[in-house]
Amino acid sequence: MTSICNYSHPELQITTGLTRQTSGTLFPYNPEFYQLASGLYGPGTIYCWYLLLTSVIINWCFHEKNDSGYRTPGISNDLLAALAYPLFAATDTLIHSIQFLGTPYRALAIFCLRNPRIDLPGFFGTFNHTQLNLHSIPPSIVYLGQRAIDLTGPLPVCYTFTGLMFVGLLLDLCFNEKLHWRPTTWAKWLMYGTYGYVVLLMAVFHFSLGNVGISAFISLYEAILPFWLFVLFATCLLVPLAVFGGLGMLGTALWKGNRKEIREGVRNLVSCVVLAVFMGVLWPAMLSGGIPLAPDVGVSLRERDQIAALLGGVTTLLFTVGRLVRKFVQEREEEREGEVEELETLAGHAH
Numbered sequence: 001m002t003s004i005c006n007y008s009h010p011e012l013q014i015t016t017g018l019t020r021q022t023s024g025t026l027f028p029y030n031p032e033f034y035q036l037a038s039g040l041y042g043p044g045t046i047y048c049w050y051l052l053l054t055s056v057i058i059n060w061c062f063h064e065k066n067d068s069g070y071r072t073p074g075i076s077n078d079l080l081a082a083l084a085y086p087l088f089a090a091t092d093t094l095i096h097s098i099q100f101l102g103t104p105y106r107a108l109a110i111f112c113l114r115n116p117r118i119d120l121p122g123f124f125g126t127f128n129h130t131q132l133n134l135h136s137i138p139p140s141i142v143y144l145g146q147r148a149i150d151l152t153g154p155l156p157v158c159y160t161f162t163g164l165m166f167v168g169l170l171l172d173l174c175f176n177e178k179l180h181w182r183p184t185t186w187a188k189w190l191m192y193g194t195y196g197y198v199v200l201l202m203a204v205f206h207f208s209l210g211n212v213g214i215s216a217f218i219s220l221y222e223a224i225l226p227f228w229l230f231v232l233f234a235t236c237l238l239v240p241l242a243v244f245g246g247l248g249m250l251g252t253a254l255w256k257g258n259r260k261e262i263r264e265g266v267r268n269l270v271s272c273v274v275l276a277v278f279m280g281v282l283w284p285a286m287l288s289g290g291i292p293l294a295p296d297v298g299v300s301l302r303e304r305d306q307i308a309a310l311l312g313g314v315t316t317l318l319f320t321v322g323r324l325v326r327k328f329v330q331e332r333e334e335e336r337e338g339e340v341e342e343l344e345t346l347a348g349h350a351h
Contacts, residue, residue, distance in 0.1 A: 004105070004145045005112035006132055014133045024298035026113060026149075029134050033145040034298025041089070041153030042299030044306025048313030049157070052082040053164065055320040062324050065180070074184035078316055083194045086161035089154035090201040096154075097208045100147050107209035109148035111218050113296075114155070153297045155205075158198050159222040160229075165195040229293070 007013065008026045018029040027033040039045070060073040100106050168191070172181075183191075206215045254262060299306060 004109045004141055004148065005116075007134070007137060007141060007145065008113055008116050010134060012131065014131050014135070018134055021298075023300035024296060026116060026296050027145070027298075030137060030142075031298060032142060033149055036146045036150040037297035037299070038092075038150070038153055039297070039299050039303070039305055040092075041157065041295055041297050042303070042306045042309075043294040043301045044303070044308070044310040046157070046294040047301075048309040049082065049085050051310075051313030051317045052078050052085075055317045056082050058317075058320055058324065060181075060183070064327075070180045070182045072182050072184055074187045075190060078320065079187070079190075081316075083190065086157050086198050087194055089157040089161075090198040092154045093151060093158060093205050094201045096147070096151050097205045100151065101208060103144060103147060105144065106148065107211040107214040107218070109144050110151055110155070110209070111214050111221075113145070113148050114152050114218070115221055149297060152295050156222060156225070156295050158202055160226040162195065162198055162202065163223060163226040165191065165198075169195070 007030075010027065010029050015029050020028045021031050024031060024034055055078045056076070059076060059078065060071070063071040063073040066072055172183075172188075206219060209215045209218075301307070301310070
C-alpha cells in the first residue's frame, strides 16, 4: 500500500533536480502540500499562545488573596486570548473534518503526518517501500496530503488545551481548599464552557474519521504529547533557575566564610550542572526524535506575521512578570516602612 506516509519521508525518495524549501519538514521538496495550511498555526502563533497560557498561569498562581485568604482570579485579557485560540481551532477542525469526509485513508494520513517517526507497518498493514519520484506525485495523494496537513494545524492546539484544562479541573475538584484557590464564577464558567465545546468538537472529529482503531491511536499520541512537552519545558525552565540559585548560595557561603555552607553550596551547584548537562543531551535528542514543538504547516518563524505574533506573546508575558515584580517590591517596601514606624513608636515610648 503506497500512501501519503511514504511521501512524507523525502530522504528515502528520489529528489534529484528538486529544490529544498526553507520551511516545511515533511515535504521540503513539494511546497504544494502546504497550500491549504494556515499561518494561524505557524510556530510564532503557537509559541505566542504558549506564552499567553504561561501568563495566565502566573497571574492565577500569584493573584492577591482576599480577606478570607483565598486567591480569586477572574477574567482578564490574557485569559480571553488564551481561550479564544482553542475555541477557533476546534471550530476550524470541525469544518475541515467535514470537508474531509469520504476521502480514503484520511485517518491514517493524519496519524502518520503528526507522528512521522512511528513505525507504521507493524500496526496498519503492509506498505510499498519502492522509492518514489517526488517529481510526479499523483493528484489524489496531493489532495490527501493538503487536507491532512490542514487538519494537523488546529488539532494539537485542541489537545494541548484539553490536557491543561483536564489537569486544572482535577486541581479545582481535589485540591481547591488546600491551594486556597477560588476563581470567580464567571471565569470558571467561561473556561469550563470552552473546555466542553472543544471536547465535543474533538469527539465529532474522531467519529468523522471512519476508523476507530487509528482514531484511538491519534487520540492517545496527541494526549500524551502536551504532557511530555510540559515536563520538558518545566525542567528546562528550572535548570537555569537552579543554577543561578546554587551560585547565589555558594557566593553567600563564601562571603560568610562558613565551611559547612560552602560544602553544601558546592554539592548543590554540582547537582545543577549535572542536570544541565542531562538537559543539554535530552533537548537535541527530542528534536532529532521528531517530537514537534509546533505543527508542520510549511510556515517559518522568520516570516513577519509569525514574528509579530511571537512578540505579542513575549510582551504580554513580560508585562505580567513585571507587574508581579513591582507588586512584590512594593509590598516589601511597605513592610519595611511598617517595621521602621513600629521601631520609632517603641523608641518614643521608651523615652
